[in-house]
Amino acid sequence: MGKRTRFQQDSKSQLVLRVNRETDVIYDTEGPSCLPKILPLDDETVLDDISFDQGDIPYVKLSPVEQSLIIGMMEDHRRSQAHMEQITEEEVMAYINYVLSQVKCWSICISALYRRCLLQRGRRRTVERSMMQLEELVNQTKKQDPPAGERLHLFYSAGIPPVWIVQKHLADLLLDLGATGAALEVFERLELWEDAIKCYQRLGKMEKAETVIREQLQIKETPNMWCFLGDVTRDKSYYEKAWEMSKHHNARSQRCLGYIYFAEENYQKALECFEKSLKVNSLQTQMVYLFVVLHTDKSLQTLCYDRHRCKSLIYIAKAFKRCVMIDTDNFEAWNNLASAYIKLKEKSKACAALKEALKCNYEDWRIWENYLLVCTDCGEFGEAIHSYHRLIDIKDKWTDPEVLGVLVRVVVEDIPDCNGKPGTSFKQKLQELFGRITSKVTNNSKIWKHYGQLTNQGTDNSPEIQQKVLQYLQKSHRCVVQDVNWQVDLDRCKEVATQSAELADMYTKCSEKASTSMQGIQLLSSAKLMLKGVVTKIKQQHTDSVTEKLKPEVKDVCESLDQTLTEIIDKITYLKGS
Structure with a gap:
């Protein structure tokens, strides 16, 4: 049990690493005098470390060799789990925190801090600490202390990356934080020209970017460099050259070419380029989404059918299904998948797709409106009432008298829902909904009429x-x-x-x-x-x-x-x- 924030009153269960040793062993606690500085978080809300209740810390002292073993076990566990899962990150942090709480070896300290930076770089409260900690690790390579003998102790067991890898991660993090100029200096020093070109583009230095690109093309022509030149000059011929040079295996060239045609409203050419790009790399979520949206656009339906690129709604549903398989958090793709299922008369699948869309975006009233209509249509009357309440939460005076009329008819005529539950069982919940609606909307005749019909239902006269x-x-x-x-x-x-x-x-x-x-x-x-x-x-x-x-x-x-x-x-x- 412990606390994670400064203002937390009650202790909560915390995930910690428990180490058991069969026999007690006393280790020498002395280590290098110049370990890398472990920077504090300095956050107004979150504590630097978990504040455990007294007696709740499962603490066992480890030797440097045992600590390197813990690092290895942590890396094995991380690689065996799903990437970027929050529970996996918490488990890995438990390993790292245990090691950092008693680290005495320079190599082990560098390894643990480096991995902590990579884990916490995507969090709002820890990203700044990660950036400064990476700077500290880079500066360690320039210092004379500790001596080489102490640095090399367990160096290969700790899995320390080369210094240029650490510098690249630092530059990437600086770029994410908006320090484009500082990131550019690092990329230029490391001669990572593709990353440097991206920085020039972000800074608006297109002429400088073009100069660097042409210099690199004189050294060695690559499809990516030709694509960069196309990005800077907006010349379609450079993308075509990249496509031909890669022997039709460079997805980026056709993707960028498709975006240019799309901006020019040449949708047929854009579709052709997107299709070629997706054939090479089908894991381009936004590309799949845009490709299918273009196919389903009413203004393009004739074109698509003439070109035999969209033969049925089944194809559209499969395409959006592939889109959500690549990116499960794309609520727009889930919503469009539901629309395709609705047109295919598969209302239950549409309902399931909209549920997934709501998991990704709980605040979008349009998704709730679609969910309300589908639930009403396929007999999920309880969910329909819940959806109506949610719509009122989001849009205070939102109304749909037609849906209310259907729900009232369900109660009045005792129409069972999809699970066989009698319609009259929804009367109380529906009356609560009408009470809430009429307190906000008082000038809709249909709503008052439906409310009267609902109240008049039953044997109580x-x-x-x-x-x-x-x-x-x-x-x-x-x-x-x-x-x-x-x-x-x-x-x-x-x-x-x-x-x-x-x-x-x-x-x-x-x-x-x-x-x-x-x-x-x-x-x-x-x-x-x-x-x-x-x-x-x-x-x-x-x-x-x-x-x-x-x-x-x-x-x-x-x-x-x-x-x-x-x-x-x-x-x-x-x-x-x-």
Whole structure:
């Protein structure tokens, strides 16, 4: 148990290396007086080392030979595990920390620090320490102390890399940190011209880069140098020369050539170049993605089919599948793979692909929207409700009344989900969702209507439930008629008429369960006023001024509303007379 941060209150389980020795052995603790400086982290939050609780440190003193054995075991373990896995890095760090906690041998110290720098160079809090530590290791080669005899002790057992390898790693790290000028000096000193050319390009010194490239081409012509010359001059002929010189085995030349054609909007040429590049090297994630996107672009579909490069959606799905196999964290590729499966009518596979996309990017509302639609379509109603909640988290007032209508129908008609779970079991979760939606969006008639239908579902016809349904339908009707010109459009007229009939029916049901006749009369009177207002507006707008006849499109609608209005007036008369 231990802590890793300065403000951590509770100790957590920590991964440490445990070493057991059958017999106690006393070793000489003296070592070289000039070991490389082990630089502290100097972070405001993270501690330099794990702060273990008292009595929790499994500590055994090791000799330098045993420490070199630990380094060897660590390297064997690292190479046998998946590259760049976080758990592997933590395991390797446990070996390194154990050795550094008691190191007395110059070679072992250099080896352990070098490996720690390589592991921590990609972390935001440790990258600066890694850079300074590599500088310290490089400077060690220029010092006179310790003497050669002490340096050579266990030198070959520790697996120390050549100094130029350490310098190159330092330059790469400087380049990553934006110190391009400092990195360039190291690359020039090591005569790593390809890396130096990249630095010139980043610094915008294209003329200097071109000079260096031409000097290297005079010494020896290589496909990569011709590609660099093409990068600097944007001349397509240099890429073609690199392609021919490599005997059609240089993927980079065709990739760069394809990007130039793509920028020029010559998509057919770009596709041809990308295809040649992928035939040589299929592990180019972005290239695979761009290649398939070009194929699936609607503006290019005719071209692709004419050229027989994309014969079916199956080909597209396979291509995106290969893309995600290369780069499992590419959420866009997962999303596009799901789109291909949707077009192939393979909704379950699309759902699985979208789940993977969400693992890579949990905050993209577009992926959640796709996931919501697919889950609704393939019967994952619980996941659909969860997706809707997540969309509200990301986009506060996001709505999709059509999806809500489907989910309400699932509950009302008791449609089972893909696992056979009855639809009515989702009623409570759906009511919670509607409560959250209506607290944020109050002006959508369809949402209030669906909320009323959901509340009205079931055998509970108590006055309280019916009163809630009536309130929701009233709000729905109010949203429909809030547009002052709704009566002008025929479709809107029919929509308002339908809403009015449903609301009038609910008024009637509530009046039948009213505790007093006066309450019943009030409810029916509200229905009468509502219907009169709707019918009057429709008739005024759609009555011919000459013939004084209603248009055929709204005649049936008005007759139905008039009949309902007559029935309500009769009921009011009956209640007043009783």
